[in-house]
Amino acid sequence: MAREIAKAYEPQRIEPRWAEYWAKEELFKAHPNAPGPVFSIVIPPPNVTGSLHIGHMLEHTEIDILTRWHRMRGYNTLFLPGTDHAGISTQRVVVKQLMDQGIDYHKLGREEFEKRVWAWKAEAGGQITEQMKSIGESCDWSRERFTLSPEMSRVVRKVFVQLYNEGFIYRETRLVNWCPVCLTVLSDLEVNHEERQGHLWHIRYPVAGTTEYLVVATTRPETMLGDTAVAVHPEDERYKHLVGKNVLLPLMNREIPIIADAMVDREFGTGAVKITPAHDANDFEVGKRHGLAEIDVMTDDGHMSKAAGAYAGQDRFEARKKIVEDLKAQGLLEKVTDHAHAIGICERSKTIVEPRISTQWFCRMKELAEPAIKAVREYEPGKENTTQIVPDNRRQEFLNWLDNIRDWTISRQLWWGHRIPAWYCGDCEHIVVAEEAPAKCPKCGSKKLTQDPDVLDTWFSSGLWPFSTLGWPEDTADFRTYYPTSLMITGYDILFFWVARMTMLGIHFTGKVPFRAVYLHSLVRTGSGEKMSKSKGTGLDPVVLNQQYGTDAMRFCLASMAAPGTDIVLSDDRLAGARNFANKIWNAARFLFMNLEKFEQGGASLEELASPEVRTGAPYKFEGSVPLVDQWLYSRLTITIKTVNEALKNYRFHEAAQNVYQFFWGDFCDWYIEWVKPELQSVDRERAVVAWKNLFAAFNDALRLLHPFMPFLTEELWHQLPQTSGAKSISLDQFPEPRNGWADGRIIDAVNIFSQIQDVITALRNIRAEMKLDPKKRVPAEFWSTAQLVRNRVQAESDAISRLAFLGALNISPRPLEQAGGAMRSTAEFDVRIAYSDVVDLEAEKIRLKKEMEGLRKAVASKESQLGNETFRSRAPEKIIRGLEATLAEQRVELQKIVERLGQL
RNA sequence: GGGCGACUAGCUCAGUUGGUUAGAGCGCUCCCCUCACACGGGAGAGGUCAAAGGUUCAAGUCCUUUGUCGCCCACCA
Numbered sequence: 001m002a003r004e005i006a007k008a009y010e011p012q013r014i015e016p017r018w019a020e021y022w023a024k025e026e027l028f029k030a031h032p033n034a035p036g037p038v039f040s041i042v043i044p045p046p047n048v049t050g051s052l053h054i055g056h057m058l059e060h061t062e063i064d065i066l067t068r069w070h071r072m073r074g075y076n077t078l079f080l081p082g083t084d085h086a087g088i089s090t091q092r093v094v095v096k097q098l099m100d101q102g103i104d105y106h107k108l109g110r111e112e113f114e115k116r117v118w119a120w121k122a123e124a125g126g127q128i129t130e131q132m133k134s135i136g137e138s139c140d141w142s143r144e145r146f147t148l149s150p151e152m153s154r155v156v157r158k159v160f161v162q163l164y165n166e167g168f169i170y171r172e173t174r175l176v177n178w179c180p181v182c183l184t185v186l187s188d189l190e191v192n193h194e195e196r197q198g199h200l201w202h203i204r205y206p207v208a209g210t211t212e213y214l215v216v217a218t219t220r221p222e223t224m225l226g227d228t229a230v231a232v233h234p235e236d237e238r239y240k241h242l243v244g245k246n247v248l249l250p251l252m253n254r255e256i257p258i259i260a261d262a263m264v265d266r267e268f269g270t271g272a273v274k275i276t277p278a279h280d281a282n283d284f285e286v287g288k289r290h291g292l293a294e295i296d297v298m299t300d301d302g303h304m305s306k307a308a309g310a311y312a313g314q315d316r317f318e319a320r321k322k323i324v325e326d327l328k329a330q331g332l333l334e335k336v337t338d339h340a341h342a343i344g345i346c347e348r349s350k351t352i353v354e355p356r357i358s359t360q361w362f363c364r365m366k367e368l369a370e371p372a373i374k375a376v377r378e379y380e381p382g383k384e385n386t387t388q389i390v391p392d393n394r395r396q397e398f399l400n401w402l403d404n405i406r407d408w409t410i411s412r413q414l415w416w417g418h419r420i421p422a423w424y425c426g427d428c429e430h431i432v433v434a435e436e437a438p439a440k441c442p443k444c445g446s447k448k449l450t451q452d453p454d455v456l457d458t459w460f461s462s463g464l465w466p467f468s469t470l471g472w473p474e475d476t477a478d479f480r481t482y483y484p485t486s487l488m489i490t491g492y493d494i495l496f497f498w499v500a501r502m503t504m505l506g507i508h509f510t511g512k513v514p515f516r517a518v519y520l521h522s523l524v525r526t527g528s529g530e531k532m533s534k535s536k537g538t539g540l541d542p543v544v545l546n547q548q549y550g551t552d553a554m555r556f557c558l559a560s561m562a563a564p565g566t567d568i569v570l571s572d573d574r575l576a577g578a579r580n581f582a583n584k585i586w587n588a589a590r591f592l593f594m595n596l597e598k599f600e601q602g603g604a605s606l607e608e609l610a611s612p613e614v615r616t617g618a619p620y621k622f623e624g625s626v627p628l629v630d631q632w633l634y635s636r637l638t639i640t641i642k643t644v645n646e647a648l649k650n651y652r653f654h655e656a657a658q659n660v661y662q663f664f665w666g667d668f669c670d671w672y673i674e675w676v677k678p679e680l681q682s683v684d685r686e687r688a689v690v691a692w693k694n695l696f697a698a699f700n701d702a703l704r705l706l707h708p709f710m711p712f713l714t715e716e717l718w719h720q721l722p723q724t725s726g727a728k729s730i731s732l733d734q735f736p737e738p739r740n741g742w743a744d745g746r747i748i749d750a751v752n753i754f755s756q757i758q759d760v761i762t763a764l765r766n767i768r769a770e771m772k773l774d775p776k777k778r779v780p781a782e783f784w785s786t787a788q789l790v791r792n793r794v795q796a797e798s799d800a801i802s803r804l805a806f807l808g809a810l811n812i813s814p815r816p817l818e819q820a821g822g823a824m825r826s827t828a829e830f831d832v833r834i835a836y837s838d839v840v841d842l843e844a845e846k847i848r849l850k851k852e853m854e855g856l857r858k859a860v861a862s863k864e865s866q867l868g869n870e871t872f873r874s875r876a877p878e879k880i881i882r883g884l885e886a887t888l889a890e891q892r893v894e895l896q897k898i899v900e901r902l903g904q905l
Numbered sequence: 906g907g908g909c910g911a912c913u914a915g916c917u918c919a920g921u922u923g924g925u926u927a928g929a930g931c932g933c934u935c936c937c938c939u940c941a942c943a944c945g946g947g948a949g950a951g952g953u954c955a956a957a958g959g960u961u962c963a964a965g966u967c968c969u970u971u972g973u974c975g976c977c978c979a980c981c982a
Contacts, residue, residue: 217982282982341982344980355980397977560929563918573931574918583945586942590942594941652921658919669942762947766947870962876924885925
């Protein structure tokens, strides 16, 4: 069995094959009736027109790690993929594209436009899913969903109609957030508030029939054209005499009343407020209270309307300038002051949002929020129908938002989306809300019905995602088995947009929480701390990085930094580190294969290695006992497996990844492989077989342990090793289990004893390095310890010690030989010395020892004083006191040794 | 205006319920291309845990204040 293996890991050569294999073989197809506990997760559907960005990469890596981990542990696993039609974003993209071709989408007409978007979807919509396949996400592609498919549409209509009939959904005219670029209403969440440096213009309004002025202050002078009153506080002495009189609205020459309203803040500005009910939320309320007219002075695209008189047709900001100039010319501008204030910005177009009066569809939320609040607030592990939110501070945010929830504006003036299932009768003005288009008006029988032109907010359909994708409202096997889903992993930036809505709608329609847990992952930031963004050019393209470093390296890198609650800063250094790790694994495998060949040439059968025992048993014994190094490695493996399981359970990806890294590189490669090398070559056949079996079994475990993090590399190597599981893929093989036969005490002993041997070797290497000995020069060394047990251990491992510390001979004794000089190292339990006095730099040695002595003196002194403290002795736990005493005793011995040594020098 | 988070080695970050001399990766210094790997091996240096108080036998860890930075929410013209 000759193996051709490249010296360095080349992910580009490995990945495409397995990506294709996984997607084609339907290895990850879910079977609702399969045995085992259930793990189900639906993907946060990325925008259908989008491409994979770094945030997806992190999110999908986390999802895929947990999915593969559960699958390998025997769970009935579903990872459902899909995409979102993303109303505004997609429409904007296509509109812009048409514009570039010189086409005005309005002229195209709705039907044709929709066709164009579907065509664009057909062309570009596959990109992100193709990318997901190419990076090997272990989804069930047979269950892929799209939020605007006919099936999803039926669900949306059913939900809308029910909410309408239940009185949650209603239609109303009120002041809404309007984007003059997107030409649609926006929900509160789609408006971001930004602090901007603006001005406060103080304008004189002449009081009718007097020579007096009433000065009002405003940040948006252009809205004055729509003023229908000026308000002052009812108890404001300055203005009491004016209430009931009129002012003459400058520029418009219209008389408007001076009214009194308690909403006015006497301290702010001049204490007199212009009231523009059609353009300000507060004013709208005041207008309602006082029965004022609402004059809309703007058009839907941000220009001044006919109602703006002479300013009609001007852009809103042009008009502002012009109005200020005109006021100034007329001597009506008293002053202008600087004023910082928050303004609403459209999340998509980044333009300034206009408050505007409009008739829209809304959804009453208060009542829907209550069960969601309960489900999250009352979460306890294992408690039915509650949802855990991780990290915990997000849970507080979530609850605060729901506690103060306001009605949701669900209609959008777009063409791309779920059309609102409401029809208006042309004869009697009756509104019909129904799942299917009605033939005639149920009230007057008229056939002149027209459907509402608007569509629903994108988040309305994605809010149904966890159950609409599983076949609801039908009682499907998928729905029964996989709902509620086990987990939702998404970004905290859509906690309110999406997670909150899913929770509310899920509970309302299915009676159950849509997911048992929500893990809100970090954002990936640039080196300077900004959120990575393609539009700003600060984003890293994961596709490019995957090419450059390998998908496994990218995944591992992200995982090793993905801690709950902290954002991630990705760097080339870090990615290179992960790539190096992949290379390390690859080369460890090369080493194994090389030896495997020798092993086979020696006449051994693969069956010997591929026995089931390899997969599940304790390490193989040699001459009736397990070698120390094997005991140690399997102990470390067991500890690592336990730690990884615990870490992944708590979304501590970084901890899991770092432990795996440390085990594989630090323990398995640096120590174990180096240690067993000679045994693998041993002429003693039994010895070689045992060494090989243990090496193989440990490596096999390590591969499976690594697989959720680095699927490609591990799949490739797994297929090259003799296998016994019969699985078609490592991803369907078992995740390694802690070896239960090993009591904790035994594991601790193995680790402690071995680490003492490691200390001996490190001490000897340290001496060599400091003495600048030729690395190829074998030198004699001396080891002494008063403890028989320690001497025996070192004696037992003296071959390995000599080899790894490059010794010529190792003399083990209870006390030092009189005549030997050279450099030495001491611990409380043993001393080692390399007798090579001619190259010892005595001064350097003295400095090192003095430094060490200082450190120890401090440590000893602080422990002595602490142990001498009666309060400490009476209050501290026994365990702590014992530990302290033991360490103190050791340090005293070490200190003593150093003092003596210094005396000799 | 409310609320939240961060501040630990030159850099990027771990450090779960307070407990013995605070860790990792990268970078840095020295040695080594030893037949798996120079994307490597070995040995090191490097931190008064942002500042000041407090609680405690014991504080990187808990409390208060301050500073710097970041985020979320919010209809004061």
